Amino acid sequence: MQTELLTASAEGVARAGALLRRGEVVGIPTETVYGLAADALNPSAVMRIFEAKGRPSDNPLIVHIAARAQLDALVTEVPAAAERLASLWWPGPLTMIFKKAACVPSVTSGGLSTVAVRLPAHPTARAVIEAAGCPLAAPSANRSGSPSPTTAAHVTADMDGRVAAILDGGASGVGVESTVVDMTREVPRLLRPGGITVEMLREAVGEVEVDPAVTAMLEQGVVAASPGMKYKHYAPRANVTLVRSAAASYAAFVNAHAGEGVAAMCFDGEEAALTVPYRTYGARDDAAAQARRVFDVLRGWDDDPTVTQVYAACPSSDGLGLAVYNRLLRAAEFEVIVLDD
Ligand code: TXA
Numbered sequence: 001m002q003t004e005l006l007t008a009s010a011e012g013v014a015r016a017g018a019l020l021r022r023g024e025v026v027g028i029p030t031e032t033v034y035g036l037a038a039d040a041l042n043p044s045a046v047m048r049i050f051e052a053k054g055r056p057s058d059n060p061l062i063v064h065i066a067a068r069a070q071l072d073a074l075v076t077e078v079p080a081a082a083e084r085l086a087s088l089w090w091p092g093p094l095t096m097i098f099k100k101a102a103c104v105p106s107v108t109s110g111g112l113s114t115v116a117v118r119l120p121a122h123p124t125a126r127a128v129i130e131a132a133g134c135p136l137a138a139p140s141a142n143r144s145g146s147p148s149p150t151t152a153a154h155v156t157a158d159m160d161g162r163v164a165a166i167l168d169g170g171a172s173g174v175g176v177e178s179t180v181v182d183m184t185r186e187v188p189r190l191l192r193p194g195g196i197t198v199e200m201l202r203e204a205v206g207e208v209e210v211d212p213a214v215t216a217m218l219e220q221g222v223v224a225a226s227p228g229m230k231y232k233h234y235a236p237r238a239n240v241t242l243v244r245s246a247a248a249s250y251a252a253f254v255n256a257h258a259g260e261g262v263a264a265m266c267f268d269g270e271e272a273a274l275t276v277p278y279r280t281y282g283a284r285d286d287a288a289a290q291a292r293r294v295f296d297v298l299r300g301w302d303d304d305p306t307v308t309q310v311y312a313a314c315p316s317s318d319g320l321g322l323a324v325y326n327r328l329l330r331a332a333e334f335e336v337i338v339l340d341d
């Protein structure tokens with residue numbers, strides 16, 4: 001398949017809409033990461049997303065809408081707390097899980113009785129949903145298991161020849177995927193941390209639980225609340241190990257392990273002490289910069305086949321840092337070294 005490269009112009013958006021109405025898959029920008037979109041209510045279109053990604057079919061997709069009014073047809077009930085969160089952060093990087101209406105095909109919801117819905121803030125994403133005339137199912141536009149794409153070039157690297165078109169809307173502003181909150185429970189439960197932090201959620205609706213899978217490996221036999229959390233994810237070819245420590249002991253540890261194939265993923269301004277190749281991913285106290293850069297830096301290791309072991313400085317898990325920590329933990333397959341200072 002020849003993949004068309006579209007711009008975020010009126011023509012590009014119209015072309016994306018026409019392809020989507022025909023049941024094709026199109027890579028689209030959002031403020032979090034790029035998505036791989038198709039008509040959420042057309043089972044054969046949604047199947048094409050799973051094929052393009054190489055995604056396990058039990059992993060449900062997020063349904064994207066362009067206006068709050070589109071939600072009611074997709075779900076059986078909107079709890080009061082969800083209404084409050086929508087009023088605060090839609091449009092924005094917040095996905096909520098509801099009991100699904102019959103019109104949502106089971107292929108879209110991974111066979112679950114619930115559906116995840118998000119109203120993105122990116123104007124081009126909303127324009128494409130409007131041009132398509134239907135809600136769009138859209139997982140992150142990476143091959144299954146790879147770091148999520150934050151630029152059209154990342155999407156092209158993974159999806160050229162596998163999708164009908166890719167629409168270039170510039171680099172994603174948030175850089176990590178949306179916050180996912182299950183609103184079907186008595187107490188809302190955070191399934192995936194993102195741009196809307198757990199601190200913000202609690203301030204808005206009171207008690208919010210954090211699913212144990214956010215920061216810990218699922219034990220064998222435990223059913224994942226969010227199926228996406230059970231898979232190895234975001235990992236480059238090289239082995240990634242997180243190192244939790246202050247700057248000086250991090251540098252001492254990495255330098256002591258210097259050798260063939262060893263590299264560092266460190267905070268801005270902390271590279272001077274290192275004797276190994278490095279990439280920086282934002283300042284230690286700047287979680288927003290870390291979120292914007294983490295996936296691009298993880299992807300970058302694949303451009304250098306000589307790198308086999310990456311020691312990544314562990315971010316703080318406060319605020320937006322929890323989202324960065326959650327993604328790096330999965331890239332590292334939960335391998336964390338804790339140093340005493
Ligand atoms: O920021 C984002 O959310 C991006 C952009 C494109 O909008 N999309 C995205 O989709 O990250 P995806 O498919 O890569 O991640 C969706 C996550 C997965 O972990 C999936 O298991 C979970 O949400 N999920 C989807 N529907 C669910 C449901 N009904 N119940 C529990 N988890 C669900």
Ligand code: MG
Binds near residue numbers: 139140148
């Ligand atoms: Mg994904």
